Each structure stands twice: as structure tokens, then as C-alpha cells.
Amino acid sequence: xxxxxxxxxxxxxxxxxxxxxxxxxxxxxxxxxxxxxxxxxxxxxxxxxxxxxxxxxxxxxxxxxxxxxxxxxxxxxxxxxxxxxxxxxxxxxxxxxxxxxxxxxxxxxxxxxxxxxxxxxxxxxxxxxxxxxxxxxxxxxxxxxxxxxxxxxxxxxxxxxxxxxxxxxxxxxxxxxxxxxxxxxxxxxxxxxxxxxxxxxxxxxxxxxxxxxxxxxxxxxxxxxxxxxxxxxxxxxxxxxx
Amino acid sequence: xxxxxxxxxxxxxxxxxxxxxxxxxxxxxxxxxxxxxxxxxxxxxxxxxxxxxxxxxxxxxxxxxxxxxxxxxxxxxxxxxxxxxxxxxxxxxxxxxxxxxxxxxxxxxxxxxxxxxxxxxxxxxxxxxxxxxxxxxxxxxxxxxxxxxxxxxxxxxxxxxxxxxxxxxxxxxxxxxxxxxxxxxxxxxxxxxxxxxxxxxxxxxxxxxxxxxxxxxxxxxxxxxxxxxxxxxxxxxxxxxxxxxxxxxxxxxxxxxxxxxxxxxxxxxxxxxxxxxxxxxxxxxxxxxxxxxxxxxxxxxxxxxxxxxxxxxxxxx
Numbered sequence: 001x002x003x004x005x006x007x008x009x010x011x012x013x014x015x016x017x018x019x020x021x022x023x024x025x026x027x028x029x030x031x032x033x034x035x036x037x038x039x040x041x042x043x044x045x046x047x048x049x050x051x052x053x054x055x056x057x058x059x060x061x062x063x064x065x066x067x068x069x070x071x072x073x074x075x076x077x078x079x080x081x082x083x084x085x086x087x088x089x090x091x092x093x094x095x096x097x098x099x100x101x102x103x104x105x106x107x108x109x110x111x112x113x114x115x116x117x118x119x120x121x122x123x124x125x126x127x128x129x130x131x132x133x134x135x136x137x138x139x140x141x142x143x144x145x146x147x148x149x150x151x152x153x154x155x156x157x158x159x160x161x162x163x164x165x166x167x168x169x170x171x172x173x174x175x176x177x178x179x180x181x182x183x184x185x186x187x188x189x190x191x192x193x194x195x196x197x198x199x200x201x202x203x204x205x206x207x208x209x210x211x212x213x214x215x216x217x218x219x220x221x222x223x224x225x226x227x228x229x230x231x232x233x234x235x236x237x238x239x240x241x242x
Numbered sequence: 243x244x245x246x247x248x249x250x251x252x253x254x255x256x257x258x259x260x261x262x263x264x265x266x267x268x269x270x271x272x273x274x275x276x277x278x279x280x281x282x283x284x285x286x287x288x289x290x291x292x293x294x295x296x297x298x299x300x301x302x303x304x305x306x307x308x309x310x311x312x313x314x315x316x317x318x319x320x321x322x323x324x325x326x327x328x329x330x331x332x333x334x335x336x337x338x339x340x341x342x343x344x345x346x347x348x349x350x351x352x353x354x355x356x357x358x359x360x361x362x363x364x365x366x367x368x369x370x371x372x373x374x375x376x377x378x379x380x381x382x383x384x385x386x387x388x389x390x391x392x393x394x395x396x397x398x399x400x401x402x403x404x405x406x407x408x409x410x411x412x413x414x415x416x417x418x419x420x421x422x423x424x425x426x427x428x429x430x431x432x433x434x435x436x437x438x439x440x441x442x443x444x445x446x447x448x449x450x451x452x453x454x455x456x457x458x459x460x461x462x463x464x465x466x467x468x469x470x471x472x473x474x475x476x477x478x479x480x481x482x483x484x485x486x487x488x489x490x491x492x493x494x495x496x497x498x499x500x501x502x503x504x505x506x507x508x509x510x511x512x513x514x515x516x517x518x519x520x521x522x523x524x525x526x527x528x529x530x531x532x533x534x535x536x537x538x539x540x541x542x543x544x545x546x547x548x549x550x551x552x553x554x555x556x557x558x559x
Contacts, residue, residue: 056537078540079549088541094534097469097498098556107552108543153542 007032007188008053008157013064015045015052015211022048023211026064030157030204035179035189037202037219039226045211046192047091050159053190054088055081068157085156091165091192093146095134102129105149117148120181122174143170147178151185158182159190164198172197196223252278252285255325258356258384268321276321279304281333290316293347303334303364312342312372319380320347325354326361329390337367341375343402351381358391358419369399369407371433376406383413389445391419398426401433403459411439414558418447418476425452431459431488438467440558443476443505454483457491457520464493471554472505483512486520495524500531500554 008030015023023045030036040046051059053066055078065072073081096104105114115125121144131137133145143163147170150158164175175198182189191202199205205222207215215225252269255278260266268274269286275293278286282303289295292314297306304324310316326333341347355361371377385391393413401407407427418441427435437453449472455464466482484493499507511524531553539549 054537054541057533077546078537079543079545082541082543086541087543090534090538094532094538096535096553096556098559099552107539149542 005032006030007034007069008190009065009067010049010053011065011067013049013052013066014062015048015059016062021211023052023061026208026212028206028213028216030188030190032156033183033186033188034204035183035191035202037191037193037199037205037222038208039193039196039199039205039222040208041194041229044208046208047161049208050088050161050190050192053081053157053159054078054086086159087150087153087155087157088159089143089146089150089161089163091161092139093142095137095142097132097134099133100129101131101133101145104133104145105129105152107149108153112152114148114152117152118145120151121145121148121178122170123148140170144174151178151181154185155187157188157190159192161192162194163191164193164195176201196227199223199226251280251283251327254327255280255285255323255354258325258327258354259323259352264352271318274318274321275316276323277304277306278323279333279335280325280327281331290318292316292345293320300334300336302332303336305336307338308340310341310345310347310375313344314342315345316347319350322349322351323354324351324363324365325356326363327357328361329357329359330361332362332364334364335366337365337369339367339369339377341369341371341377341405343372344374345372346376348378349380351379353381353383353393355391355393356384356386357388358386359388361391363391363393365393365395365397367395367397367399369397371399371401371405371407373402374404375402377408379407379409381409381411383411385413385416385419387416389417389419389447391417392422393419394422394424396424399428399435401427401429401435403431403433405430405433407433407435409437411441412558414440414442417445418443418449420448421450423451423453426454426456427464428456428458429462429464429491432461433459434463436465436467438469440469441471441478442554442558443470443472443478445474445476447472447476449476449478449480451479452481452483454485455493456485456487457493457522458485458487459491460488461490461492462488463491466493466495466497468497468499468509469557470498470507471500471502471558472507473502475504477506477508479508479510481510481512482524482526483514484522484524486513486515486517486522488517489519491517491520491522493520493522495522495526497524497526497528498557499526499528500557501528502530502550
């Protein structure tokens with residue numbers, strides 16, 4: 001169930017690197033509390049879009065506006081956007097030497113209970129809270145801990161960049177549980193994924209192709225449309241949509 | 243057990259020790275061995291069963307011979323507390339440490355120089371670890387805020403068959419001054435050693451760390467791990483040397499240096515293998531704070547300054 005109020009609006013966003021167009025006239029809106037799945041093959045610009053919304057270094061729209069809660073945020077830095085309630089789980093979360101999982105989850109709020117959030121991503125708190133968020137964790141463990149840390153922030157908008165990818169990836173049920181937890185908190189989610197079975201749990205979905213949104217609507221319809229694509233990697237040439 | 247009379251110096255040293263997070267009560271506990279010296283004066287000493295200390299004052303410091311008797315496992319950590327409280331002075335510490343066969347002990351050294359404007363602290367340790375013995379040595383320094391200190395710790399360690407030696411050097415609070423660290427460890431058959439150093443340099447601090455492990459015995463193992471953060475105009479040079487000279491020997495050198503402002507860092511990993519069945523690896527990373535780590539922490543709401551602080555504290559932990 002989504003509310004009517006628009007939380008994030010991307011207005012005709014273009015993004016170029018060294019003269020090469022990565023995103024071209026992309027428009028997308030996400031309502032408050034909406035789970036919005038973003039589908040697309042490799043190289044279509046999904047992660048670029050995520051970095052633009054989060055405000056990562058070097059990622060500013062060449063044209064167009066990123067509007068969050070009615071405010072243009074194009075020029076805000078990452079932490080300024082985070083203060084507004086935007087956060088992101090990277091596709092491959094970085095490791096931190098010397099920082100325990102407990103400390104990582106309580107970076108912003110020393111008084112909260114990290115065990116609750118570790119449990120929500122299917123890990124046993126007693127086995128993980130004392131461990132370091134470093135390279136001793138497997139890729140899947142690190143991803144779960146990242147999701148737990150994002151849940152603990154109670155964001156207004158969580159960008160999840162392929163939480164289901166990787167060798168020891170999270171199961172569909174794991175992802176569903178996490179998404180449901182965001183829903184319960186009233187968070188909006190921009191969920192970047194390749195997996196159709198994940199898409200259908202969203203409220204709405206969009207397919208991105210060659211830097212543009214080519215299809216937007218009900219998750220089942222967009223997933224069906226995505227399955228019928230002709231290309232595995234977006235090169236902007238094979239796909240008939242462009 | 244012997245206690246010495248200069249309580250004012252002892253009190254002053256222990257007050258700084260307490261301020262630095264130490265537990266002053268350790269000196270009152272008869273079950274904890276300790277040795278406390280300020281300048282060239284021995285202030286307090288305690289030994290426990292199986293732990294022998296022969297310490298004497300010299301013209302410029304302290305000379306001590308420490309022996310852990312065969313098969314004795316010292317239950318509580320042994321505390322060594324050295325310092326110079328005056329603005330100027332020299333302290334030379336000479337330590338001969340012997341862990342006899344099958345013994346074990348954990349030494350915690352507190353080196354405190356809170357007012358140093360022109361102080362030299364020279365430590366020379368010869369350590370002999372017997373067959374199957376284990377020694378842990380944790381050394382924490384506090385040099386105050388003036389940077390007027392030169393610290394020259396030198397250790398030569400020999401580990402016999404099946405012995406283990408772990409050392410952890412920490413200088414992350416206050417200024418460093420000038421540090422010239424030089425440790426050499428020779429590991430015998432099946433011996434294991436880990437050398438860890440963590441240093442945070444500021445202003446014009448000058449850090450020079452040299453750690454060398456010779457894997458002389460079959461199946462010996464080692465890790466040299468160095469973590470340095472420097473800012474302002476500080477400079478650091480870290481040399482990690484591992485020689486693999488025996489069958490099955492395995493060594494690794496791991497150096498990470500974070501550089502801010504105008505600071506300059508250098509890492510020199512040297513691996514030298516003379517036995518085809520030995521293997522030594524190394525990794526060294528020098529640079530500014532990792533961008534992805536920064537962005538991740540900022541996406542959690544930390545400011546850039548807070549993010550750097552968390553990352554630097556993490557690698558120095």
C-alpha cells in the first residue's frame with residue numbers, strides 16, 4: 001500500500017562521463033512508503049542512478065533535478081542527504097578494520113539495541129555482534145550486516161543496490177523479510193535487482209534500459225516485460241526499446 | 243617483594259598512568275608482578291612465585307633480568323611501568339628476559355613521558371623464549387603533547403622450538419616525537435610469532451619502524467602487522483622484513499598507512515626466501531582514507547570529519 005505523497009522525484013536526469021551518456025532524460029518518482037523495484041541488465045545505469053541519488057563523489061546530474069521531499073538536493077553531499085533520511089546499501093559493502101559489528105550498527109545511536117536488527121537479517125546476535133566488520137566476514141555475512149545497519153537507521157528512503165547478488169547471496173525470503181521490515185518502519189525503498197521473484201514483492205517497478213526508464217507500473221507487468229528482453233548486457237544497440 | 247621510598251614520584255607516575263586509563267590498584271595487589279621506574283630510579287617492584295626479577299639502578303636508567311621458571315604459567319599479567327616525569331632527561335632500560343621451557347607470561351609495559359620536551363628513552367631488550375614457552379608483550383606509550391621525546395626501543399628475540407611470541411606496540415595518544423623502533427625475532431621449529439605496531443603521528447612527528455622476522459625453523463610462522471596514521475607534517479617509514487629460511491616456514495608482512503594533510507609515508511616490505519619450501523607474502527597500502535569507506539559512513543549520517551575519525555581509530559585499534 002503506498003501513500004500519495006511523492007518522496008523522491010527524479011526529473012529528466014541526464015548524466016555524462018567524458019562525453020559519454022550514462023543516463024539520458026531519466027524520470028522516476030517514488031512515493032512515501034513505496035517499495036520501488038528497479039530492473040535492468042548489466043550496464044544500464046542502475047548503480048549510477050543509485051550513486052546520483054545518494055550523492056556520491058563525482059555523481060552529480062549533468063542536467064535535471066533530484067527532488068527529495070519537495071527540495072532539490074542536487075548539490076547536497078552524502079552526509080547532508082543522509083541527514084534528510086536517505087541512505088544506501090552498496091552492492092559490495094566495504095569492510096572496516098577494527099570496527100565491530102556492534103559499533104558499526106550503533107554509529108549514530110549508541111543507545112539502540114543492535115541485536116534486534118542483526119536478528120532481522122537472519123544472523124545470531126551472540127555470534128556476530130562482537131565480530132569485526134572486516135574481511136573475516138563472508139560476502140553474504142557482510143551484506144546482511146549492511147542491511148541490518150540500514151534498517152537500524154530507520155531511513156525515509158533506503159537504496160538497496162542488488163542485495164540479492166553475490167556468491168553466498170541472501171535468499172528470496174531473506175530479502176522479503178528485510179523489505180517487510182522497511183515497510184513496517186514506513187520507509188521507502190529503491191530496490192535494484194535482477195531477480196523477477198524479488199520484484200513482485202514491490203509496490204511498483206520500473207525497467208531501466210540504456211539510461212532511461214522504458215517501462216513503469218505494476219511489478220508483475222514490468223517483470224514480464226523484463227523477461228522478454230533480447231539483451232543480457234546493455235550496449236544500447238541490441239535492445240529494441242531504445 | 244621490595245618497595246621503594248620515593249612515593250611522590252611514584253604517585254605522580256601512577257596519576258598519569260591512571261589518567262591514561264591504567265588501573266593504579268595493580269601495584270597494591272601482591273598477586274601481580276610489577277616493576278616501576280622513573281628515570282634511573284626503581285620505585286616499586288613485586289614478584290610472584292616462579293617469576294624472578296633482578297633489577298638495579300644504573301647511572302642513566304634501569305637494568306633488569308627477568309626469568310620465568312620452567313613450566314610456570316604466570317596467571318596475572320606482569321606490569322612494567324617506565325617513565326620520565328621531568329621535561330628533560332634520559333632513561334635507558336636494559337632488559338634480559340628469559341622464559342624457560344614450557345612457561346608463559348604476559349607482560350604489559352606502560353611507558354609514560356607526559357611532560358617531555360627533551361627526553362630520550364632507550365630500551366634494549368634481549369628475550370629468550372624456551373621450548374614450548376609463550377610470551378605476550380603489550381607496550382603502550384604516552385608521550386604527552388609537546389613532541390619533545392625520542393624513543394628508541396630495540397629488541398632481539400629468539401624463540402625455541404614450539405615457542406610463541408606475540409608483541410603489540412601502541413602509541414596512539416598524544417604526540418609521538420621521534421620513534422626509532424627496531425625489533426628482530428628469530429623463530430625456531432614450529433615457533434609462532436606476531437608483531438603488531440600501531441602509531442598515530444601528528445605535527446612534525448618522525449616515525450621509523452623496523453621489524454624483522456627470521457623464520458629459521460621448520461614450519462615456523464610469522465605475521466608482521468603495522469598500522470600507522472599520520473597527519474599535519476608527520477612522516478613515517480615502516481620496514482617489515484621476513485626471511486623464510488626453512489621448510490614449511492610461512493610469513494606475512496602487512497602494512498597499512500593512512501596519510502592526511504602534508505604527511506609523508508613510506509613502506510618497505512622485504513621478503514627473502516632461501517628455502518624453496520618456505521613461503522612469505524606481503525601487502526602494503528598507503529594513502530588517504532578509503533573513499534568507499536568514507537561514503538559508506540557518510541551515508542550512515544556521519545560528517546566527513548567523523549567518518550575519518552572512525553576509520554583511523556579502527557585501523558589503530
